[in-house]
Structure formats: C-alpha cells, structure tokens
Amino acid sequence: MPIDRQSATHVCNAIKRQIQEEYPELNLNFILHEEGKRKKAIAAAAPYFQDHPAGNKILRYITKSQDRNIRGNRTCFIGLAEHYSSGFLNFFRSYEVLAPCFVNYDRFNSVENLRNHVYYMVWLALELHRDIKEGKDVTLPNGPDGIIIANLKPLELYHRNLTADIFSATLQALIGQKTAIHDLALHRMNDTLLPQKGYIAETFPFPISLETLDFLFSESMKNKKRESPLPQAVKMTREIGMTYKPQSLQQWRSFALPAQEMAWSGHDPETILGAALYSSENTYVRxxxxMVSEHTGIKPQMITTTNSYNPFTKQEANRHLHEKTCQQxxxxxxxxxxxxxxxxIFVEEAARxxxxxxxxxxxxxxxxALLCVALAIEKSSTENSELIQKEAEDIFKEMSARTSWTDILHFSRTVFMRNREGLPTNPVSxxxxxxxxxxxxxxxTALEKTTPKKSA
Known part of the structure; x- marks a missing residue:
C-alpha cells in the first residue's frame, strides 16, 4: 500500500532541514505528487518558483523538457539553478542554488523506501554542486534555460548511483538505523528480480558494495573521534566510491539486465536466479x-517451461530453441x-x-508466417487435406524465415523497456x-491483422 502525502512530506522536510544545516546554500525543493498528477503538482509549486530569482529557470526547464523522467511519473532529481545576489554596493554577496526533485509518493510502499530514495537524490544534488565548484566537464550549465544537469556516460551514471546509495545507507546507519545498509541492499536485490515500473535495476549496482561497505563501516565505528554523521557519510562515500572501477559496475549490469528481462516476461525470482546460476557462462554473473540468493533467502530453481527465452544463456541456444518451437x-x-x-486455427495461434x-x-x-498459412488455407480450392498441408508447409518455411530471431528479440526488448518505463504497449502503440x-x-503486419479495428 502506498504511503500517504503527510508521511512523505514529513520525510522530505526533515531531510531538507538536515542537509541545510551543513550546506546552507543548497535549497532542496521537493515537489510531491500522486501517480499521474505531476502537472497539477507543478502548477501548485509554480508560485514559489516564480517568486524566487532562480525559480523561473526551473519552471522553464520543466515545462519544455522532453526528458521522460521529467514528463513522466518517476521520482527524480531535476537539476540545479544558481542565483547570486550582489548585496549592498556589491558587498555581502550571497549565493544560493535551487535543487528541485519530484517525489511520486504513490510508488513507495514504506517510509523507509522513500527515505532511501530522498537521500539518494540529495547525493545527486551534492555531487552535481561539487562538480560545478570544481569546474568539471560533466555538467551542462549553458542551456537556454540556465539549469544545470549532469551529463554522465552510462558507466559514470552507474557509479553516481552507486555512491548515492552508499551515501543514503551510510548516513542512516550513522544516525542510528543499524540495519540501513543491509536493508537498502536487500531492497535493491529484490527489486532487481521483480517488474517494478520506473526502476532501472542495472543502473543501481549498490549490492556489489555490500561486503566492502559493511567492513569499512564497522571499522569507522571503532574510531572514537568521529565526525558528525553528514560529513562522515560524505567522506566515507567518496572513499568507498573510489575503489569501484567501470568493470565491476559492468558485472552488475550483466546480471541485472537479463534478470529484469525475465522479471518483465513473467518469471519469478527463484527461476531468475536459477537461470543465472545454472545457465550463465559468466563467472561474475553466477x-x-x-550472493543475491544468500542475502535474500530466495532458493534458485531451474526454468520449468521448455520454450522460454533465457537471456542468461548464449543467443545461439535461444535462436535454436526459437526455431524449434516455431516448427513444433x-x-x-x-x-x-x-x-x-x-x-x-492459425489465426487464433497468431493472436496468442x-x-x-x-x-x-x-x-x-x-x-x-501463421497468418500467411491461414490465408492460403482459407482460399484453397481443394478439400484434400494432404495437398493443403503440403502447400501450407512450403508457405510457412518461406515466410517464417523473413523475420530473424534477432529482429524478434530486439522488438521484444523494446517492449520490455517501454513496459518498465511505464509507456504504452497496447497493440496500437x-x-x-x-x-x-x-x-x-x-x-x-501480424499485429495489424490480429488487432480489431475500431468502428467509425
């Protein structure tokens, strides 16, 4: 059951106050909304942004953006908008940066999950702010709307997400939530094995850092001269983050992306782990x-359906299975x-x-190919079943070869990505x-022939 607006507001406000004590120039703005109500939430927040010197940059960016994260329903950090005020006679110059975030509280089933994600977004804001100060090339500050957003390559994004999760878990553990590190790791592991709308599991490699983070956190707690939680969490996050190279992040992707493909095709977590353990030739994936099985307590099982696509095994094996299944x-x-x-009979099977x-x-x-066979049978001039079958066999052989397994798989993956993004996958789409x-x-052609046409 989703959490309510009051609980979400309390979490966001508490974290905002906590961060501003250490980073007074960073003004976090959480735009809360229900599923499908983002436009309404933006309209409600507009007066605040219009009254702020940097706020119109945010509004212009939000209203013009084609980014699915901004236009959709996913909880996300938007970007930064800077404002300098010169003060009296250019003295007492002040600096402030707005950091707006969308929070769709309908997609969180517990306060703990929401808190994890809000801290995650806080880290994205802190790191982008740091990039600006250090003059790094990873930002785009000179767009027409003046908002600053991260410009990260895929593996850089994975690393940023990794450190954001490390920060979230570490800070909560330092505050006193002793199980925060393991809880977040379990949350990421379980969500990787489930079809969670809007969750791009392969970009969140936090589980691979669990053992390292556990050890370093335990060691840090032995030090009697500890800093306050927020600076200490920032320091630990950056130290741990430096130990992870692109190769290790790619290893997580090699597990998580196939796992997600299977989850969105209807497989349960047990079968997904079984496919990874028993059919993958990648040592790291296994x-x-x-590790996921050990921490979650999910027992791996073999795939029971003999004609299921298995993204963990070689594509040649999948192609062979596909062709064999078609012929059968x-x-x-x-x-x-x-x-x-x-x-x-063939039309019904094609629709299925x-x-x-x-x-x-x-x-x-x-x-x-089945629809082509159906048409030939329907128009056949003979009642001789043997002749019909022979003609049908020739047509099926020719037409089934026209669409390769690779093309079918790529189309299926497009559908998977759209399902996960929450985009339409109805027949017309x-x-x-x-x-x-x-x-x-x-x-x-096949989709068109099995999709009922709407009457005028």
Missing part, C-alpha cells in the same frame, strides 16, 4: 546470483486441418503469439513502433 507449433496445428474452413510478444515472450513467435523500423515490417 557469483552475483549466488506449425506441426501441431497443421495436422488439425481437415479443410479450408479450419484456417482460423502477438499477445506473448507484447508481454516480452519472444520465443517461438511466427505469427506472420506496438504497431506504431514496428512502423518506424523496416526490420519490423512483418511484425507490424
């Missing part, structure tokens, strides 16, 4: 799966044909396969996606 499907259907009137493809299950998709890529020509 080690991560073993055709064989099972063709022997049920007794005359032209039976063509609907299109539904599977829309749910990220690509193995065995041959809907276009998928037809439009297929229409933009010539390689999806036959996928588009």
């Amino acid at each position: 080690a991560i799966a073993d 499907t055709f064989n099972n259907l063709i022997y049920r044909i007794r005359g032209p009137q039976d063509y609907k 396969q299109n539904k599977d493809l829309s749910e990220c299950r690509p193995t065995g998709w041959c809907a276009h 998928l037809i439009n996606i297929a229409a933009r890529n010539p390689e999806y020509k036959y996928i588009r």
